Amino acid sequence: MTGDTHLGEAGLLARMLPHLSTDPRVEVGPGDDAAVVRLPSPRMVVTTDTLVQGHDFLFRTTMPRWIGHKAAVQNLADVAAMGARPVALVVALSAPHRTEASVFEEITIGIARRAEADGARVVGGDLGSAEQLTLTVTALGALPEDQEPVLRSGARAGDVLTIGSPQLGRSAAGLALVLSGRIHVHEGRIEGAGDHADLVAWHDAPEPDLALGWGAGRGATSMMDLSDGLVRDGTRIARASGVVLDLDRAVLSSDASSLMPLAELLGEDPWQWVLHGGEEHAMLATFPPEAVPEGFRAIGQVRDAAGETDHGVLLDGAQIPGTGFDHFEGKA
Amino acid sequence: MTGDTHLGEAGLLARMLPHLSTDPRVEVGPGDDAAVVRLPSPRMVVTTDTLVQGHDFLFRTTMPRWIGHKAAVQNLADVAAMGARPVALVVALSAPHRTEASVFEEITIGIARRAEADGARVVGGDLGSAEQLTLTVTALGALPEDQEPVLRSGARAGDVLTIGSPQLGRSAAGLALVLSGRIHVHEGRIEGAGDHADLVAWHDAPEPDLALGWGAGRGATSMMDLSDGLVRDGTRIARASGVVLDLDRAVLSSDASSLMPLAELLGEDPWQWVLHGGEEHAMLATFPPEAVPEGFRAIGQVRDAAGETDHGVLLDGAQIPGTGFDHFEGKA
Incomplete structure (x- = not known):
């Protein structure tokens, strides 16, 4: 690939972070050891899922923005399937050393836009190196105090x-x-x-x-x-x-x-x-x-x-x- | 490697899940779309970090249990560094197809034991395939309502x-x-x-x-x-x-x-x-x-x-x- 390489973590983050919008619920966003997010209730809902290059997608048949979008969707869907609304996402992205900065940027855009469409924000993450691009998203939401989670175990004959x-x-x-x-x-x-x-x-x-x-x-x-x-x-x-x-x-x-x-x-x-x-x-x-x-x-x-x-x-x-x-x- | 392979996701989970202890705070643990965990407050603290084989560890110089331990520590430390106590972890593990079941099991033990030592529980995860073993842990905690997060930005001359x-x-x-x-x-x-x-x-x-x-x-x-x-x-x-x-x-x-x-x-x-x-x-x-x-x-x-x-x-x-x-x- 061509383009901007060797930006280092700080340079890559400078390309990625401007695509993340903030929110009054986000007390501490990216840049410290951890994010602090105010959930609508203390009953946290959490799920995590990974996409791996060559196993879950091929670069020649998709685009970095869509890879990010899909990683967001599969995690947001797991929160939604509990009957809960997603609030925040964190993203761990490992990629080969020579990966263009635009790939990091486009993946970020894909995740952030879909998350925002569902009312959630990307609040933190981790960058690392790997031979295959690997993207793990964790989605967080909450259930109101008076609401039971919708489980897989509640189907009844006649439904x-x-x-x-x-x-x-x-x-x-x-x-x-x-x-x-x-x-x-x-x-x-x-x-x-x-x-x-x-x-x-x-x-x-x-x-x-x-x-x-x-x-x-x-x-x-x-x-x-x-x-x-x-x-x-x-x-x-x-x-x-x-x-x-x-x-x-x-x-x-x-x-x-x-x-x-x-x-x-x-x-x-x-x-x-x-x-x-x-x-x-x-x-x-x-x-x-x-x-x-x-x-x-x-x-x-x-x-x-x-x-x-x-x-x-x-x-x-x-x-x-x-x-x-x-x-x-x-x-x- | 030798040993149990081709167990499938269900078989691997059957080896891993018995090593996870439960907790009254965990309303829904592994096995549904997402976990539901009651935090001590709605001010959630969240961080994520990845270890990649060949980049962050070598199999011949460490053990799967230690890899799990280290992945737990680096995430628990990020929550602790905000002044918050960890409550829950989720784990995304991708590995080559022929990886022994014992590797999955030992990584799980390593994560769960260190998490429990710090009062946290593994509440969910994701299994997938990759050429390099890749382990992403997300750690969750909470800050009490009356406590400010400890940030990187508060150091003052004279400290x-x-x-x-x-x-x-x-x-x-x-x-x-x-x-x-x-x-x-x-x-x-x-x-x-x-x-x-x-x-x-x-x-x-x-x-x-x-x-x-x-x-x-x-x-x-x-x-x-x-x-x-x-x-x-x-x-x-x-x-x-x-x-x-x-x-x-x-x-x-x-x-x-x-x-x-x-x-x-x-x-x-x-x-x-x-x-x-x-x-x-x-x-x-x-x-x-x-x-x-x-x-x-x-x-x-x-x-x-x-x-x-x-x-x-x-x-x-x-x-x-x-x-x-x-x-x-x-x-x-």
Whole structure:
């Protein structure tokens, strides 16, 4: 790469910090040993997640700003999925020595803008060196005193399974295009994707409606963000709650149909993307049937486990092959 | 490596989670989207820091348990340096696919034990894959409503500069032994270090007295943890406070003398370790002369900057060559 290198930590911080806006809640921001942030309550909500170059993204098929955006989204989504509003983020960024300063700057912009859109601020971080660019974001929020966290364990037979998104499988479809080798990103434009650039953009920088989590999602009986695929994540809710989730094939057919043109182009099955595609970060939630709020779309039913020992996810009552993504096993 | 591999995320977590103890403050621990922790006040203190294999440690000269310990210490120290007591940690760990499960387990033990010794709990985390083992810890604490954070900017002319440690330069001396290629760690024993194994142990798993930070350190006019060397970190206090720190050569001579046997063995200058050695994580603090508490050792004076534009650190009034460690510049 070319451009500004060897700026040192101080020089890099001088490029990054101006992109962080402040907030009356931030008593001490970046620059001291730790940040001090006033939460709306002492019931802190915290989560952390990492993106690693070559494992979670490729530089030629995304942009530093989108990498930052995605790292923010996946952490903000975890806070939102507890029914809590994010307040602050801290960022640990390790990169190769010769990484351009603009990469640090653009990642910062990507994180800060998405965080701000959800009402949170970047309040601190750490810079270091590594052979692969590695970005760990920790998101912090709080729950009001009178509000229970929305857990994975609260789904009850008779509830409706819902997703806070109009379309499933977009990130996985975009990933399939990335892995096909057809596309690359040049000066902020996705090239080689034809009519499907929006799917790559969704994979690189997803825009789930996280306000559903700390808004209407507070009334959910269970909730999580969809990060590892509908079947795998659904199984987590099913096991934690001691129930079975039965997906509605007719409803999900429309999700699959929308992705059919790309699936045909790549010779893939769009149902794989809908059922097993991860990184959507939309809110996957269950509600009593009379209480499904606007923004959440019914995609199945919660059923009694009826003595089944292997609680999980079914499709119109039938078993589903495949189990989603595992970092240490690869695709199932 | 040999041993248990391919356990998958669930299998690895089953090895790691039993080492985490719980606490009435932890409303929701590992296993949901995010943790929920009740802080003693809503004024949250947060910091994050990363260790990267090959950059911050070498497997043949340390142990996974010590790597975890060190990652905990460097984050706990940042919370302590604000005058706050740590409450919770979250951990993001990325490792190569073939990494033994025991490595994950031992890192977890190292983090959890040191955190518990300081009253904090590991409440959540993230597992992923990377070519280099990368460990990011985020530490959380809180400040009581009536307590100001202890910043870097509060040092005043006339204050005494102190360090919350009986000996400076140990971590750097241990690192010099590591870099000399003489030592390696085998089954928990440091071999090849002769009489100096304690210095390697201090480098690999430092044991600073962090309670000085949230205890007597609350009365400091400025404080930070010593992570990048006395001169470099001292310069941060000096610049933030608009003062000059003048180190006392006679006092620091005893620190240098203690390290002389190893320095002679390696042909190095022990003053380099004392003045520029990082990763001690002891509390570096300034106090009014009449208020230096037990546990803090006077090592210099805070002087008026007297119109100097380049505020910094002096030794008996004279300039000091070298500036400590910068991740993006290497040793100065």
